Amino acid sequence: MNSVKHFNVLIIGAGPAGVGAAVALTKRGIKSIAIIERSDKIGGIPSFYKKKKGGVRTFVRWSRGGIPVFGEDYAQWLEKQLIKTKVQIELQSQVLNIDAKKKILTLVSPEEGEVNYSADAIVMACGSREETPAERGWIAGSRPVRVFYTKQLLRLLDGNHLLPMNNPLIIGSDVIGYAAAAKLKAAGASEAVIVDNCSRPKCSFFERLYFRIWSNPDYQGLSAKSIEVTGIKTASGVNLNGKNIPCDGIVICGELIPNSELALNGDIKVELHSRKPVVAKDYQLSEPGWFAAGNILGGFHGAEWCYFNGQRVARAVANYLS
Amino acid sequence: MSVSGKLFYHWMDKDFDESLKFIDTEQLGDIPYDVTIIGAGVVGCALAYKLSMYKLRVLLLDKNYDVGEATSKGNSAIVHTGFDAAVGTLESELVTKASREWPQLAKKLKIPYEECGALLIAINNEQNTQLDKVYEKALKNGVTDVQQLSAEQVLELEPQITKNVLRGILIPRESIADPFSTSIAYAEIALSNGVDILFGIEVIGIENVDGKVKSLITNCGKKFDTRIIVNVAGLGSRKLADLYGGEPFDINPRRGQFLIFDKFSRSAIDHILLPIPTANTKGVLVIPTIFGNLIAGPTAEDFIIDDNTVSDTTVERLQELLDGASKLYPGLYEQSVITTFSGVRCNCSQGSYWIRCNDGHQGIITVSGIRSTGFTSSPALAEYLIGELHEKLGLNLNVNPVAIDSRSESSWPGWWKRPYSNNELVKESPEYGRVVCYCEQISLGEIIQHLDSPLKPRTLDAIKRRTRAQMGRCQGFDCMVNVAEIISNYCNIPLNKITKRGPGSEIISTNAEQYQ
Numbered sequence: 001m002n003s004v005k006h007f008n009v010l011i012i013g014a015g016p017a018g019v020g021a022a023v024a025l026t027k028r029g030i031k032s033i034a035i036i037e038r039s040d041k042i043g044g045i046p047s048f049y050k051k052k053k054g055g056v057r058t059f060v061r062w063s064r065g066g067i068p069v070f071g072e073d074y075a076q077w078l079e080k081q082l083i084k085t086k087v088q089i090e091l092q093s094q095v096l097n098i099d100a101k102k103k104i105l106t107l108v109s110p111e112e113g114e115v116n117y118s119a120d121a122i123v124m125a126c127g128s129r130e131e132t133p134a135e136r137g138w139i140a141g142s143r144p145v146r147v148f149y150t151k152q153l154l155r156l157l158d159g160n161h162l163l164p165m166n167n168p169l170i171i172g173s174d175v176i177g178y179a180a181a182a183k184l185k186a187a188g189a190s191e192a193v194i195v196d197n198c199s200r201p202k203c204s205f206f207e208r209l210y211f212r213i214w215s216n217p218d219y220q221g222l223s224a225k226s227i228e229v230t231g232i233k234t235a236s237g238v239n240l241n242g243k244n245i246p247c248d249g250i251v252i253c254g255e256l257i258p259n260s261e262l263a264l265n266g267d268i269k270v271e272l273h274s275r276k277p278v279v280a281k282d283y284q285l286s287e288p289g290w291f292a293a294g295n296i297l298g299g300f301h302g303a304e305w306c307y308f309n310g311q312r313v314a315r316a317v318a319n320y321l322s
Numbered sequence: 323m324s325v326s327g328k329l330f331y332h333w334m335d336k337d338f339d340e341s342l343k344f345i346d347t348e349q350l351g352d353i354p355y356d357v358t359i360i361g362a363g364v365v366g367c368a369l370a371y372k373l374s375m376y377k378l379r380v381l382l383l384d385k386n387y388d389v390g391e392a393t394s395k396g397n398s399a400i401v402h403t404g405f406d407a408a409v410g411t412l413e414s415e416l417v418t419k420a421s422r423e424w425p426q427l428a429k430k431l432k433i434p435y436e437e438c439g440a441l442l443i444a445i446n447n448e449q450n451t452q453l454d455k456v457y458e459k460a461l462k463n464g465v466t467d468v469q470q471l472s473a474e475q476v477l478e479l480e481p482q483i484t485k486n487v488l489r490g491i492l493i494p495r496e497s498i499a500d501p502f503s504t505s506i507a508y509a510e511i512a513l514s515n516g517v518d519i520l521f522g523i524e525v526i527g528i529e530n531v532d533g534k535v536k537s538l539i540t541n542c543g544k545k546f547d548t549r550i551i552v553n554v555a556g557l558g559s560r561k562l563a564d565l566y567g568g569e570p571f572d573i574n575p576r577r578g579q580f581l582i583f584d585k586f587s588r589s590a591i592d593h594i595l596l597p598i599p600t601a602n603t604k605g606v607l608v609i610p611t612i613f614g615n616l617i618a619g620p621t622a623e624d625f626i627i628d629d630n631t632v633s634d635t636t637v638e639r640l641q642e643l644l645d646g647a648s649k650l651y652p653g654l655y656e657q658s659v660i661t662t663f664s665g666v667r668c669n670c671s672q673g674s675y676w677i678r679c680n681d682g683h684q685g686i687i688t689v690s691g692i693r694s695t696g697f698t699s700s701p702a703l704a705e706y707l708i709g710e711l712h713e714k715l716g717l718n719l720n721v722n723p724v725a726i727d728s729r730s731e732s733s734w735p736g737w738w739k740r741p742y743s744n745n746e747l748v749k750e751s752p753e754y755g756r757v758v759c760y761c762e763q764i765s766l767g768e769i770i771q772h773l774d775s776p777l778k779p780r781t782l783d784a785i786k787r788r789t790r791a792q793m794g795r796c797q798g799f800d801c802m803v804n805v806a807e808i809i810s811n812y813c814n815i816p817l818n819k820i821t822k823r824g825p826g827s828e829i830i831s832t833n834a835e836q837y838q
Contacts, residue, residue, distance in 0.1 A: 038760055094757035108765075110755040113748035132797045134581070134661045140635040143663070145782075145822035145829055148802075155803035156830070162818050165831045226637035232630055233827040248831045261761070261795070264586055272586075272656045 003116070007088075009317060010105060010119040011035040012095055012262070015044020016303040017294025018125035019078045020310025021317070026085040028318045034088040034117065036095060036107060042082055043075025044127055046303045048151060050158035056186050056214055058179045059303050068210075074303055098122075098266035100287040121289045121317045124277070125310060126259040128295040130172075133229075136255060138197050139171065141228030146235045146249040150176055153251050157187055165249025168192040169238060171227075172253035173201035173219060174300065178211045180251050185215035193245055195238060197222040202254070220245065258296045274298060282316035291317055325776055327374075327513040331387060332522035332542045333780075333825055337815050342778055347544050350518055354535045354547035355381045356717065360525055360562060361555035362386075363394040364501075365692055367508035368700035369552065369707055374515035375727065377720045381546060382509065382517055383538075385524035385558070387824030388784040389777065390505030393556045394697070395787065396633070396665025398580070398609050398620065400594060401435070401497040402698045405460035405468060412675045412706075417695050418464050420702035421495060427701055430728035431507035433500050434612045434738045440496035440594035441476060443650060445486045449598035453489055456598065460493070468493050482590040483651050496594055498612045500735070501697055502787035507729055508700075510776040515725045519777070522824060528565050531683050550715055551686045552707070556668045559690040560627060568681035568688045572671040575632050578620025578694070579639050579664045581647070584795050587616045587657040595650045606646030608654070613737065613790065618647035618654065620665060633664045660795045667693045677707070679714040687715060736768035737790045758808070759801040761794020769808050780813060782806060782822045782829070 008030050011018045014037035022035050041047055049058055049071025057068035082089065093109040104118045130149045133139035146165060148156075156162045168184045170177045173196035181192035192215065196202065199221040203211075220240060228239040229250065237246040258275045269278035269286035276298035283291045293313035294306035301309070330344035357373060359366045362384035370382045386392060401424050404417035428435035444450040453470075460468045469492045476490035477483070513519055527539035528551070538546040555562045560573045588610055597605025609617050621639050625632045640662055648654045670676040670691025681688040687710065689703075696703070711717040741747055741754040742765055748755040754767030772779060772788040779785055782792070782805060791805050792798035798805075806820040806829060818830035 038757065092756055094760060094763065096763060108742045108748075108755050108757060108763075110748070110752035113745035113755050114742055129796050129799045132661055132795075132799075134640075134659045137659075138637060140637045140640065140662070142631070142634045145827040146831065149799045151799055152803050156817075159803070160807075160817055162830050164829060228634065228636070233823065234831070273658065275658075 004104065004118050005115065007034050007117060007119045008032045008321065009121050009123065010117055011123045011125055012105070013037060013044065013125035013127055013294070014042045014082070014089065014091075015125060015127050015294060016046065016078060016306035017127070017310040017313070018044070018123070019082045020307035021123050021125060021293050021314045022087045023081050023085055024311035024314030025317060026087060028314065030318065030321065034090055035082070036090045036093045036105070036117075038092070038094045040092050041075070042079040042089070042091075044303075045151070046071030046078075047075035048154040048158060052158070054186060056179060056182045056211075062304055071303070078307070095262055098262050100266040100268050100290060103289050121291065121320055123291045123293055123313060123317060124260075124263060124285070124296055125293045126262065126296045128256040128258045130252060131255040131257050133252060135257065138222070138226045139229065139252075140226055141239070142231055144229065144231035144233055144235045147229060148249070148251050150180055150251060150253045153180060157183060163187050163189060165247070166190060167247045168249055168251060169245060169247035170194045170217070170251045170253055171238070172196060172255055173198070173203055174254040175203045175207050177251075177253035178203045178208055178217070180253050181217040182211040182214035191215060192217040193247070194219050195222065195227065195240055195245070254300070256295060256300050258298055260296055282319070283313045284316065284320070289320065325514050326516040328518045329513055329776070329778060330520050331780070332520065333387065335819055335825065337819050338780075339778075339813060344520055344523070344542065347546065350381070353379060354549060355379045356548070357381070357550045357552060357711070358383060358538060358546060358548035359552045359554060361553070361558065362389040362505070362509060362519070362521075363392060363554065363556050363696075364390060364505045364508070364700045365689065365696050365703060366552075366554040367505040367512065368704035369554065370512035370517045371508035372701070372704040372708055374512040374517045375722060375725045377722045378717075380512070380517040381548065382512065382519045383523050383525065384521055385541075387521045387781055388779055388787070389509045390502060390787070391783070391823065393666050393668050394505055395502065396578075396580075396663050397501055397694050397697055398607065398617065399498055399501040399611060399697070400609060401499050402695060403465045403493055403495045404463050404698075405465040405493050406456060407463055407695070409459060409462045412677070413695055413699070414463055416675070416699040416702040416706060420699045423701050424497065424499070424698070428499060431504065431511070432729045432731070432733040433503045433507055434735065435497060435499040436612055437495060437497045438593055438610055440493045440596050441480060442491040442493065442596045442598060443476060443483065444488045444490065444598050445484060445649065446488070448600050450488045452598045452600065453491060457491055460491070465493065465495075467495060480591065480593060480595070482653055483595065484649060498594070498610060500612050503735060504697065504700070506777065506788065507733070510733075511726060511729060513776050515722065525562060525565065531566050531686075534685070536685065549685055550711065550717060553686070553688045553690070556692075557627070557666065559668070559688065563681065563688050566682050566686055568686065569678050571676055571690060573627055573690065574669045574671055575625045575627060575629070576667040576669040577623040577625060577632055577664050578667060579635050579643060579662060580617050580619030581640060581643055581659045582661050582663070583616040583618070583654070584658045584660050585614045587654070588614050590653055591616060591651060597650060606643055606650070608647050608651050613793070616657070618643055624669075632666050635662045635664050658795070661797055665694070669693055677710070679710050685715055687711065735788070735790070736764060737762060741765060741767060758804050759789070759791035759794060761796050761800070762790040764789050764791040766808065769805060770812055773809065773812050780809065780815070781824055781827075782809070782820065785809065
C-alpha cells in the first residue's frame with residue numbers, strides 16, 4: 001500500500017481518447033506509460049456495439065472516407081494500436097481516489113489489491129455516462145423494472161443476445177436514441193416510439209435518414225412540463241401530454257454527463273452542474289500536470305473524434321513534460 | 323452465523339434454486355407455530371428478532387421477496403429522539419425509549435449508525451415564536467439534552483446554511499442509520515435463532531379463527547397452523563384485518579417524496595436540518611445520510627388505500643422540495659440530484675400506533691398506523707408487543723439460553739468497512755479487488771458474499787440494498803447488467819430470469835425471444 005510505482009504518464013481510461021493519447025505519447029518517445037481501465041476490455045463504449053450479421057453499424061470512420069463500422073470493429077482496431085505501443089495495460093483496475101498535488105492515484109485491482117501509482121503527468125480519459133432521469137429533471141413516475149440506459153440495453157442485446165422488450169419506448173431523441181431504435185428493430189422488436197422534451201428530434205436529418213435502413217420510429221415531442229413512467233412491476237408506458245403511450249420496456253438515451261468524479265474528489269476544478277472539468281489552454285486542468293481528453297471534456301463526440309482528441313492532448317502532455 | 327430456522331421462497335420458476343423453493347408445509351415440520359408474524363417490514367423483523375430470544379416456534383411471512391421491501395425501504399433514515407412527539411402517547415414513549423437503545427443496538431446488529439445531531443432552525447418571526455414551545459415539548463418528552471442556540475452559534479455549527487437564521491435548537495442525539503440493513507439484521511439473527519422465514523407468501527384467508535390453533539390460507543395453496551397471529555402487514559394490515567373481522571380502522575397512505583443529492587454535497591452539512599413546523603407548512607428537511615449523500619424531503623400527500631400510484635414521484639412536487647430545502651441550505655441549487663424516491667407512511671385515521679389485542683378473536687393482534695417513527699421505535703415496539711402477547715394473549719415466555727443477539731464482525735457492510743483496504747483479503751480472494759459498481763466502489767466479492775448471506779437474496783433490489791451496487795450517481799448505468807450477470811452465474815439462474823423484485827419483475831420481457 002505504501003509503495004508507489006512511478007510512471008512518466010498515467011492515462012485513466014482505455015476508450016478511444018485514452019488509447020489515442022497512449023499511441024501518440026509513444027510516438028513522441030515517452031517511455032514509461034500505463035493505461036488504467038476499470039472494465040475488463042479495451043475500447044470503451046464502442047466495444048459494447050457488437051458485430052452482427054445484418055446489424056446496425058453506428059460508428060463512422062471519417063478518416064477512412066466516412067464508412068460506417070461496428071463499434072466492436074473499431075474497439076478491436078484500438079486494441080491493436082495499443083498493443084503495438086507496449087504501454088503497460090492495467091485492466092479491471094479502478095482508481096479509488098487521487099492526490100492532485102502529488103499526482104498520485106490510488107487504485108484497486110484483483111491482482112494487486114490497493115496500490116499507489118504516481119506520474120509526472122496524468123491524462124483523464126474517463127468518458128461520460130447518460131444522465132439519470134432525476135438529472136434530466138422532467139422524468140418522474142414509478143420505478144418499475146425494464147427502464148434501461150443505452151449501455152444496459154447494449155449489454156443485454158449485443159453482449160448476451162437477449163431482446164429485453166418487444167414494444168420499446170425511447171426517451172431521448174439524439175443519435176444514440178435513433179441508433180437504439182434501429183438496433184431494437186433489427187433484433188426483432190416492433191417500431192419504437194421516441195419521446196423527448198423538444199418539438200423536433202435532436203438527431204440530425206441525415207443521421208435519421210441513415211437509420212431508416214432499419215427502422216422508422218414515431219417521434220413524439222413533449223409539450224407538457226414532464227412525463228411520468230407507468231407500471232408497477234414492469235414498465236408499461238409513459239404519460240405524455242395527458243395520454244398514455246404503452247410499451248413493455250423503456251430505454252433512456254443520450255444526454256451525456258462527464259465522468260469527472262475523480263477530479264471533483266481530488267479538488268480539481270469542475271463545473272458543478274455540467275460536471276465539465278475546467279480546462280485551461282492545451283487541455284490542462286486546474287492542477288498542473290493533469291489533462292483531460294475525450295468525452296470527459298463535455299458534449300457528445302464520436303469515437304474517432306475522441307481518438308484524435310487523445311492525440312492532440314498527448315502533444316500538450318509531451319510539451320508539458322519537456 | 324449458524325442457521326437453525328428454515329428459509330424458503332414461494333418462487334416456482336424451474337430455474338430457481340430447488341433447495342430454497344417452498345413446496346409443502348412438510349419442509350417446516352408438522353407442529354403448529356406459536357406465533358406467526360405477517361409482514362417482514364422493520365416492525366415484523368424486530369418482533370421476530372426479539373421473539374427469537376425465547377423458546378418459541380415462530381414463523382415470519384411476507385408476500386414480497388425480501389425483508390423491508392414495502393414501506394420500510396423508503397424513509398428519512400433518521401433515528402429520532404422523540405423530542406417533538408405528541409406528549410404522553412405510546413408513540414412518544416416508545417420512540418424516546420428506543421432512541422436510547424439504538425447506539426448499543428447498532429453495534430450488536432452491525433448497522434452503520436452516526437449520532438450527527440439535528441438543528442432546528444427558525445428563519446422567520448412566526449417560527450421564532452414557535453421555538454420556545456418546541457423546547458418545552460422536548461423537555462416534557464424527556465429529551466433533556468437539547469440546547470437553545472443563538473444565530474451565531476447555529477452558523478458556527480453549520481456555516482453553509484442560510485444567513486436568515488434567527489435562532490435554533492440543537493438536538494444532539496438525533497441520529498442517522500442504514501434503514502435497509504436494520505430489517506435485514508433483525509431477520510438474519512431471528513433466522514439463526516430458529517425463526518422460520520417464508521417469502522412470496524400472501525395470506526388470503528383464515529380458517530378456525532376462534533380455535534386455539536388457527537389456519538392461515540395462503541396464495542401458494544398451503545395452510546399454516548398457528549396459535550397467535552400478529553398482523554404487522556403495513557399498508558396490507560387493513561385487508562388482512564378484514565379476513566378475521568378485526569375492529570374497523572382506516573389506512574390513508576401518506577406519500578413522502580425525497581431528493582437524493584450526490585455525495586459531493588455532503589461535506590457542506592453535518593447536522594440534520596429541521597425547519598420549524600408552522601400553521602401552514604411542515605417544511606422540508608435536509609438530512610445527511612449514513613451513506614454519504616444528502617437527502618431533502620419529505621412531502622406529505624394523502625392517498626386512498628388502493629391507489630397504485632402511491633409510490634410514484636412527480637416533477638412538480640420534487641421542484642417544490644428543492645425550493646423548500648434551499649431555504650435552509652441555499653447551496654443545494656448548485657448540487658446534483660442523482661435520484662428521487664417516494665416513501666409511504668402507513669397512516670391510520672384512528673391514530674398512530676393502532677394496536678388491538680385479541681382483535682375480533684382470541685389470539686390475534688393488529689398493529690397498524692406505525693408511521694415514519696417505526697424505524698426508530700422498532701426495538702422498543704417489539705418489546706412492548708411481546709409484553710402484550712404475554713399478558714393479553716397468554717404467550718408463554720421461556721428464555722432460549724442458546725439464542726444470540728448480535729451479528730458477526732464480518733456482517734459490517736463493505737461500503738462501511740472497505741474489504742479491499744485489507745490487502746491480505748484480496749490476496750486470498752481476488753474478487754474483493756474487482757470493483758463492479760464504480761460509483762459506490764463495490765466489489766464482486768461483496769456481491770457474492772451477500773448472495774451467500776442467511777436470507778439468500780436473489781433479486782437486483784435485494785442486492786442493491788445490501789451492497790449499494792446501483793445506488794450511486796450513475797444509478798446502475800455501468801453495473802446493473804454486471805450485477806445481474808453475477809446473480810445469474812453464481813445462482814445458476816438464466817440471465818433473462820433475473821428480477822428486480824421477484825417473479826413478475828424480470829429484466830427481460832417474457833415474450834421476448836433469444837436471438838443471435
